[in-house]
Amino acid sequence: MDITPDREERFHDEWAASVDVEQIPVDESFQACTAPECRWIARQLGDVAGRRVLDLGCGMGEAAVYFAKLGADVTAADLSSGMLGVVQRLAARHNASVRTAKCCATDTALPDAAFDVVYAGNLLHHVEVEPTLREVHRILKPGGVFVCWDPLKHNPLINIYRRLASGVRTEEEHPLAMKEIRAFRRIFRNVRYECFWLLAQWIFLRFFLIERVSPNRQRYWKKIITEHRRLEPIYRRWARLDEWVLRALPFLKRYCWNVAVVCEK
Numbered sequence: 001m002d003i004t005p006d007r008e009e010r011f012h013d014e015w016a017a018s019v020d021v022e023q024i025p026v027d028e029s030f031q032a033c034t035a036p037e038c039r040w041i042a043r044q045l046g047d048v049a050g051r052r053v054l055d056l057g058c059g060m061g062e063a064a065v066y067f068a069k070l071g072a073d074v075t076a077a078d079l080s081s082g083m084l085g086v087v088q089r090l091a092a093r094h095n096a097s098v099r100t101a102k103c104c105a106t107d108t109a110l111p112d113a114a115f116d117v118v119y120a121g122n123l124l125h126h127v128e129v130e131p132t133l134r135e136v137h138r139i140l141k142p143g144g145v146f147v148c149w150d151p152l153k154h155n156p157l158i159n160i161y162r163r164l165a166s167g168v169r170t171e172e173e174h175p176l177a178m179k180e181i182r183a184f185r186r187i188f189r190n191v192r193y194e195c196f197w198l199l200a201q202w203i204f205l206r207f208f209l210i211e212r213v214s215p216n217r218q219r220y221w222k223k224i225i226t227e228h229r230r231l232e233p234i235y236r237r238w239a240r241l242d243e244w245v246l247r248a249l250p251f252l253k254r255y256c257w258n259v260a261v262v263c264e265k
Contacts, residue, residue, distance in 0.1 A: 016082030057123030061087030188263035197257035
């Protein structure tokens with residue numbers, strides 16, 4: 001896939017111009033029942049107080065501000081100046097201290113071995129994966145941890161959704177294949193991953209078929225966080241079933257919506 005950084009930057013600058021920081025959920029992005037990827041990542045990281053954390057491809061900065069509120073020394077990095085402006089306003093709203101850096105994920109220009117943790121939420125499917133992993137490895141301290149989550153490419157339902165939601169994504173986006181976990185193992189050690197949202201994807205069908213929510217008017221992956229209280233009863237039922245199914249039939253993990261990965265330098 002030929003990645004076009006200028007197009008990605010323009011797209012995210014335009015998105016940033018429409019964002020109301022008052023409506024950005026910070027704690028919920030890591031604590032809501034409908035954020036299983038980030039809850040799993042938070043458990044893997046443990047206490048981040050005092051650690052140097054980079055939120056790479058930070059977007060609106062939910063993770064950067066969340067980690068800063070927990071006492072981490074946080075830098076938020078993104079290709080989009082507009083999104084970095086959103087991060088600064090969001091941090092101010094939460095009385096959090098977050099530095100920002102405008103850069104490309106494959107060539108950050110950040111110092112070698114500068115961070116204890118690099119977090120990348122929903123980033124890798126926007127960039128060249130292996131060059132980004134190598135850049136993350138360079139800027140991590142020895143023993144440092146890289147955590148990330150992204151959508152998978154194998155699920156037919158998600159692929160249909162992506163075609164319907166063409167107005168809220170860029171053409172170059174490329175969900176991960178399970179085989180790309182091999183790239184993590186070539187570069188990092190102690191690579192672990194978990195997959196989320198198999199049968200629980202019924203919630204997205206519900207949005208489309210029953211609630212008639214246009215995927216080009218509302219981003220479903222944001223809606224599940226902002227409406228987590230309303231969705232909690234139905235999500236928990238499906239999540240319990242997913243846990244049982246994926247434990248019994250692990251080969252079905254490739255058909256989940258998202259994969260989260262944690263690994264070490």
